Amino acid sequence: MTGPTPPRAAAIAPGATIGIVGGGQLGRMIAIAAAQYGLRAHVYAPDPDSPAFEVSGARTVAAYDDAEALAAFARAVDVVTYEFENIPRRTAEILAGHRPLHPSAHALATTQDRLAEKTFVAGLGIATAPFRAVDDAAALAGAVAEIGRPAVLKTRRFGYDGKGQRMLRPDEALDPAAVMASLRGQPCILEGFVPFDREISVVAARTADGAFSAYDPCANEHRHHILARTVVPAPGMAPETAAEAVAVARTIADALGYVGVLAVEMFLVREAGGRSRVVVNEIAPRVHNSGHWTIEGALTSQFAQHVRAICGWPLGGTARLGAGVEMLNLVGDEAESWAALLAEPDSHLHLYGKGEARPGRKMGHVTRVKPGPGETRPG
Template sequence: MSRRPERSPFEPILPGATLGVLGSGQLGRMFAIAARRMGYRVHTFSPDSDSPTGQVADEEITASYENLDAVSDFAKRVSVITFEFENVPSATAEAAARFAPVRPAGQVLHVTQHRLREKTYLREHGFPVTPYRAVRSAEELQAALRELGCPAVLKTAGWGYDGKGQTKIQSPDEASSAWDQLETNEAILEGFVNFRLEVSVIGARGIDGSFANFGLLENSHSNHILDVTVAPARVSPRVAAEAEAIARGVLESLDVVGVLCVEMFLTQDDRLLINELAPRPHNSGHLTFDANVTSQFEQQVRAICGLPLGSTELLRPAAMANLLGDVWENGEPNWEAALRMPEVKLHLYGKSLARVGRKMGHLTAMANSADEAERIVREARLRLNG
């Protein structure tokens, strides 16, 4: 089958069309919910069946990302393709792009799925990043530690998320074991940042270059996994404005069409340093589903379809608490106890197997202040096992 005639890049893809998603986790699930509410059909492609996205999509295609014939067949049946998971092989995105536009483009995926390429790109384009060194052997790791000092964090160059593929090095004596532990031939050593906050900005950019963002979000992590997000971040207006400007610069530099999250550290002396990028909706933006005029998922639909971006106004201060598989350790959580708090909203992802550290759902709440919203979601989560 030949490649379909190309539509004008500015011709909108209207409701009734079919949108394709590479990946099938909870981000794709919430994207599909937003898209179907707007009248679109959704097809998802991944190696997994009965997936969080597949449960709510119109069609679930189960095949390996390396099966380029299956990828091509998938792409022929949709009007545009996006992804909810950046660890998709570049060849997959390239095969899909022969038959349908991929947004964000494969070049964005190429940069952001590889930590070393990402850091190098950001540094070369003038964005503030954490200090780092490329490492390809235990000997290079020792040399990098002498330059950056300890503690430091050693990460695989590619295929990492939620703390996977990384280890903290407290002293040079740990270098050899740390290198062996990662089982890789290419890594990145990042100097330790004495930060006071972890923050993120989720931006969206349209085909016409229009830009919108959801403001600065404040994040706290546990065991390298996002635990709680609060909006708006409790920082000065200057810091918030600077973070939003950095995010806009990144999206424009990469020529993103779609949604991209810029994760940053705020140092003790109020400097912002980019930690990493995610070229898709982000866990820290889950609260936008309930707390903003337009959610990050609807915004993704609008951006990739060439529609005007929606208002990102925060309706009230809000917070989100992740629900990991640990919550199921003693059986089914006490949902009723948490939902007795009338401000709380429950989102579950349709995953049948609860494992320690696996993201199973989240709670959100809005309140009169960010502090109060955070208190509510933390208390509601505690009630689940009370």
């Protein structure tokens, strides 16, 4: 005899309020997706000019460590999610103490620390770059001796878009103390170089019931460590490699008991004989820039899918619409080309409502769907 089924949180009904921690473009697009399903959005962010405030019915302007404001926010909503992974552990605990938090504090803790993340992924038998924990100059010297160079030293926490990392080249003199000082002595991880052919990601969703659905793996091109272009299907990716990438994402999502949309960034490494294998680079416990193409390019957008998952709703279809999709980020002053982009009849322009186009700031994106039948997805 099996035991009783554990109690499960009731599904959220339209009219309920989703709490979104973080007020950037990802929160903004989650709020829009929620509205299309008749849900309300309450956004929590410290900056009164947060882009997500413009499309949310309720707003809390407060710091991410303001325990009182966090508790009041959580009590005012029906479920809590977030748009970025650098949420302090205490913040996640306060939120989860009042309302369901999806993805969970556990998923957050595992993925916001590069060392915990790599250890977790490697523990699932999934390939990663070689890595070592580096807490001080002596550890760095030892890790470099073991892993070799080129290698990248990264802070364990709070890195994004190439921030908080330092490339260690084989042809440069290594001064471990100076390198550690340049990252302000923070706990780090040294990652060995992976001779990859291409960077891809799998954007997928999982529900509390264990339902899982992935979009077509996409190829990502970065410029100055910032995503510049996503193309789907990933050029030259064999169906069996795509299936392997999706299976890896599912193994990770299942092992985390994940609820919501996640993105798994991977390297495609070409092996002798021309086959490719995937190596996991990192996990984003949230909707992801490389999934923006799904707004027009897939049956259900990643934002709508995330809302479905955190509400306990069935996942939507993830079939690709069209023979291929291209998404270009508009970074910094690239958004100044908005008028030309609007004049292209086949381009879908998205702007995030940010005031100042600072260099490196993601201001919007453009999606182009190439007409034609979408291919069968591998996952």
